[in-house]
Amino acid sequence: MSTATMGPAVSGIPRGKGPRTGGSGPLLAEKTVLAAHTELEPPFPGVDVLSSQGSLADSLQGTWEQPCRSAAASEPLTSRDYAATVQLITELGREDEEEDRPSEFALGRTLSVLEQAARELRLSFPLAIVAVGPHRSLRLLWSSEGREVRLVVGGSTANKTYLYWEGPGQRCVDYSVDGARLASLLRWTLHGI
Amino acid sequence: MPIIPIPCQEIVLRAILRRGWVDENARITAHAFIRWPKDNDGLSVNLRSKTDVESWLSSFKKSYGAASLHCGRIRDLGLGLDVVQMEADEQPEHAVITGLPYQDDDPYGAERLASELVKIARVFDTTKRTKNQYQ
Numbered sequence A: 001m002s003t004a005t006m007g008p009a010v011s012g013i014p015r016g017k018g019p020r021t022g023g024s025g026p027l028l029a030e031k032t033v034l035a036a037h038t039e040l041e042p043p044f045p046g047v048d049v050l051s052s053q054g055s056l057a058d059s060l061q062g063t064w065e066q067p068c069r070s071a072a073a074s075e076p077l078t079s080r081d082y083a084a085t086v087q088l089i090t091e092l093g094r095e096d097e098e099e100d101r102p103s104e105f106a107l108g109r110t111l112s113v114l115e116q117a118a119r120e121l122r123l124s125f126p127l128a129i130v131a132v133g134p135h136r137s138l139r140l141l142w143s144s145e146g147r148e149v150r151l152v153v154g155g156s157t158a159n160k161t162y163l164y165w166e167g168p169g170q171r172c173v174d175y176s177v178d179g180a181r182l183a184s185l186l187r188w189t190l191h192g193i
Numbered sequence B: 001m002p003i004i005p006i007p008c009q010e011i012v013l014r015a016i017l018r019r020g021w022v023d024e025n026a027r028i029t030a031h032a033f034i035r036w037p038k039d040n041d042g043l044s045v046n047l048r049s050k051t052d053v054e055s056w057l058s059s060f061k062k063s064y065g066a067a068s069l070h071c072g073r074i075r076d077l078g079l080g081l082d083v084v085q086m087e088a089d090e091q092p093e094h095a096v097i098t099g100l101p102y103q104d105d106d107p108y109g110a111e112r113l114a115s116e117l118v119k120i121a122r123v124f125d126t127t128k129r130t131k132n133q134y135q
Helices: A056-060 A080-092 A104-124 A179-191 B053-058 B071-076 B107-120
Strands: A129-133 A137-144 A147-153 A162-167 A170-174 B003-005 B011-015 B043-047 B066-070 B082-086 B094-098 B122-125
Touching (some): A080 A104, A080 A129, A080 A137, A104 A137, A104 A147, A137 A179, A147 A179, A147 B107, A162 B107, A170 B107, B011 B053, B011 B071, B053 B122, B066 B071, B071 B082
Antiparallel strands (some): A129 A137, A137 A147, A162 A170, B003 B082, B011 B043, B011 B066, B043 B094, B066 B122
């Protein structure tokens, strides 16, 4: 369900300016050749984020450190900002107080959506501003050139999960949350398309 | 519950209690103006004129500074927001911004109003503090 009528178009990924809030920017200049991987792998191989026992954050320790790479292309397939975003989320999962930690549900759903978006955006995936929200939800925010998108993943199925975006003269809540939709909104945020 | 309106010329401070409430360039983000379940009466703020900022921000487990907002500008948004004190509140420096929905009740309203507050908020302090750090 959408609250507003206009939405960003889904299209390709032109080169352009990085996000104001996005740290090192969406593009990764690294050219390291690796032969280990021939295709994009999930960021957390072997981790079932929705059903794993114990602390999900502990399970993820170390898995964010390297961007996914392709031997065929001889270049990383995901940006350092994606890895950094996952790191920020993982760090939140290690907070001492329960109310400061996102729920396992929020962690799992968020990482799943981000992984899907990263597969589409690859080097253009921008760094998010991450915070725990009410009911141990996870709130992520990207902003650039007067446009902003927020991903809010509720702490449980009883809480709301949605994408919110706004730009000059338009704003919308979208409850259809998946990686493709997030990728589309991030392209719009970064490049206005 | 009886409420006391805060004069338009007052400045209120919103404590930055989480790292993601400011970005790496020390700009306030919308995360800072989302109402939590414990915010029964409204978004918690302090009156600048009655607050010992150092003591206040050091009383939280962690804090990352504070944002300031002009009460008149909050009202001038024309979005149903107000700044009031609860008569029963035992802290004379404490006030609340009313009119913000919870994100679970009204995501569009919560996010939109958070955006509007970001636009009129100013960075007041960006010092990271932990509780009793000076003891």
